[in-house]
Amino acid sequence: MSSILIIVFAPLLAAIVAGLGNRALGSFAAKLVTTGALFLSCALSWPIFLGYLGGDVPAAVVPVLNWVQSGDMTFDWALRVDALTAVMLVVITTVSALVHLYSWGYMDEDPDQPRFFAYLSLFTFAMLMLVTADNLVQMFFGWEGVGLASYLLIGFWFKKPSANAAAIKAFVVNRVGDFGFMLGIFGTFLVFGTVSIPEILAAAPAMEGASTIGFLGMRLDTMTILCLLLFIGAMGKSAQLGLHIWLPDAMEGPTPVSALIHAATMVTAGVFMVCRLSPMFEAAPDALTFVTFIGAATCLFAATIGTTQWDIKRVIAYSTCSQLGYMFFAAGVGAYGAAMFHLFTHAFFKALLFLGAGSVIHAMHHEQDMRYYGALRKQIPLTFWAMMAGTLAITGVGVLGVFGFAGFYSKDAILEAAFASGTEMGRTAFWVGAFAALLTSFYSWRLMFLTFWGKPRWADSEHIQHAVHGEHETPDEEHGDSTHANVHPHEGTAGYHPHESPWTMLVPLGLLSIGAVFAGFVFHHAFIDEAAFWNGSIAYNEGLIHAMHEVPLWVKLTATIVMLIGLAIAWLAYIRDTSIPEKTATQLGPVYRFLYNKWYFDELYRLVFIVPALWLGRVFWKGGDEGIIDRFGPNGAAWVVEKGAVAAKRVQSGLLTSYALIMLLGLVAAVTWVLF
Incomplete structure (x- = not known):
């Protein structure tokens, strides 16, 4: 297990070299060092994961250094490797390595490549620190490191105001969740007297219903409060309903960043944390009900x-x-x-879809609006087939009992588990998840049909017109911050032909396609049915697994049926009769606008939080800072000195007799003070 040190610290070393070397090192050397380090980490991670597939492999802890000794709080910096960690190591290093390689082509014209690749590697190191944590403080270190690196990556094009705003938004919203996470860690230490994860999990079952804790003036179940606070952190990092508003704005970052942050790493940190601390959550049934509710609500809302x-x-x-x-x-x-x-299968097909979208955007001269696509499957066939694999995987296409794409196995397992749970909230989550699966199929095939079928709609795109006329643009303009003057929107596009991406972008698409096609078929038995694979790294419910296999046939067929319904609706609306979407949007009116405007969450939060915060800031600024502190502090002192100088200037007459009189008065005053 000594290889775990290389897996974790190789990306950090590469980030330091590329970041400090920067332009002195050069783009090629920075890309080579960071990409090489990630492929090394990836190559060492897969054997660890495959070793756990054999079953019954014990956890290993590799010490790094003595860290904290303060009163009752004592813990070391150590890297914990078990089956759960092994899964995350494979996911993080594989996707990150392929994103590094993909970025060779996508970021080829960017002048700040060393900085970009240093940020990517730093992000990967922070995520690896999070998943190998042996104690909660170490996990929080990685948790915050991921937040910092995501801020740097989302705001990478810092000359774009929208990118800066998106980065700040992601950082601030995540701090809200992190505050809950911190309170959860503090409370856990208070209750268990340790931050060691194995010790906490060993003691957690005995704490179920054993005590209450004072919170907000009430006596509440201790484990429920601790788990809810920890879950608030997961809601922020994993963009769950209420703390999700940063996620769509984070698209302002380069497309490889979207694939890295939103496919396999940062947003899955919350899921990993809940699974890592699953024995704690098992001791808090009410908290699990809340987790189920938020998950189901987010599933439907976002779809x-x-x-x-x-x-x-x-x-x-x-x-x-x-x-x-x-x-x-x-x-x-x-x-x-x-x-x-x-989480495992999603990493492959979602990274594939994001990088495939980046390849489409690259081919369409950085146009991201699907209304200006169409008929691209013959222009960029390799990208088309890669995105087709990703779409088949996310929609869960498969033949029951024979073969299925990645999402077919994992999404079916979730729906079956929700139905088999026997709880009212579980059954509700099943129906919500089934409807969300229908919507998933619809919007996924809608994306494919708008992009790769139909007639070319390039004539209306300013970006494409810009490419046809060969006007000069800056790198920042290339990525969506440009205005194109003097170009008529309906001039011909005969001079522009979408082009396939370079091999550095296509190779990652091909490798991720393999995962999207086969990851579910190959690994579903180990993940779902083998307790020996997990070997105590998560809470494993044998009864629930048995009940999943006993659900009625219609439950097993539900995901496939709704997938076909979503496909049929998308085909009807975007292939058969393309007038349907506009008619539907017109007829639905307020409902369509409500969904299109993202349930008005941004507007609501602006009204409830941002406007009052700005008003309060102005009050403190004008009334407190300027009106009190400055007035009676530095400005007041300066006024006293100024007026004193004016008064003192009047006695500076230059007459010796005046100075003698002042000295005499001073002497009389001093003697008087001494005597009396």
Whole structure:
């Protein structure tokens, strides 16, 4: 297990070299060092994961250094490797390595490549620190490191105001969740007297209903409060309903960032944390009910928005939000293996879809609006087939009992677990998840039909017209911050032909396609049915697994049926009769606008939080800072000195007799003070 040190610290070393070397090192050397380090970590991670597939492999802890000794709080920096960690190591290093390689082509013209690749590697190191944590403080270190790196990556094009705003929004919203996470860690240490994860999990079952804790003036179940606080952190990091608003705006970052953050790493940190601490959550049934509710609500909420968006990256972003909801309600009903299995398969097909979208955007001269696509399957066939594999995987296409794409196995397992849980919330999550699966199928095939079928609609795109006329643009303008003057929107596009991406972008698409096609078929038995594979790294419910296999046939067929319904509706609306979407939007009116405007969450939060905060800030600024502190502090002192100087200037007459008189008066005053 000494290889774990290389896996974790190679990306950090590469980030330091590329970041400090920067332009002195050069783009090629920076890309080579960072990409090489990630492929090394990836190559060492797969044997660890495959070793756990054999079953009954014990956890290993590799010490790094003595860290903290303060009173009762004592813990070391150590890297914990078990089956749960092994799954995350494979997911993180594989996707990150392929994103690094993909970025060679996508970021080829960017002048700040060393900085970009350093940020990517730093992000990967922070995520690896999070998943190998042996104690809660170490997990929080990785948790915050991921937040910092995501801020740097989302705002990478810092000359774009929209990118800066998106980065700040992601950072601030995540701090809200992190505050809950911190309170959860503080409370856990207070209750258990340790931050060591193995010790906490060993003691957690005995704490179920054993005590109450004072919170907000009430006496509440201790484990419920601790788990709810910890879950608030997961809601922020994994963009669950209420703390999700940063996720779509994060699309302002480069497309490889979207794939890395929103497919396999940062947004799955919350799911990993809940599964890692699953024995704690098992001791808090009310908290699990809340997790199920939030997961199901997010699943439905994000899917409804995805059906109305036109930006190809935003559709996939809301799809990520929805799929994370599936993972959480799987964990909420106790199917932690199914939650991790969907995390595993989702990493492949969602990274594939994001990078495929980047290839489409690259081919369409950085146009992201799907209304200006069409008929691209013959122009960029390799990208088309890669995205087709991703779409078949996310919609869960498969032949029952024979073969299925990745999502067929993991999404079916989640729905079956929700139904088999026997709880009212679990059954509700099943029906919500089934309807969300229909919407997933619809918006996924809608994306494919708008992009790759129909007639070319390039004539209306300013970006494409810009390419045809060969006008000069800056790198920042290339990525969506440009205005194109003096170009008529309906001039011909005969001079422009969409082009396939370079091999550095296509190779990652091909490798991720293999995962999207086969990951579910190959690994579903180990993730779902083998307790020996997990070997105590998560809470494994044998009774629930047995009940999953005994559900009625119609439950097993539900995901396939709704997938076909969603496909049929999308085909009817975007292939057969393309007038249907506009008619439907007109007829639905307020409902369509409600969904298109993302349930008005941004507007609501602006009204409730941002406007009052700005007003309060102005009050403190004008009334407190300027009116009190400055007035009676530095400005007041300066006024006293100024007036004193004016008065002192009047006695500076230059007459010796005046100075003698002042000295005499001073002497008399001093003697008087001494005597009396």
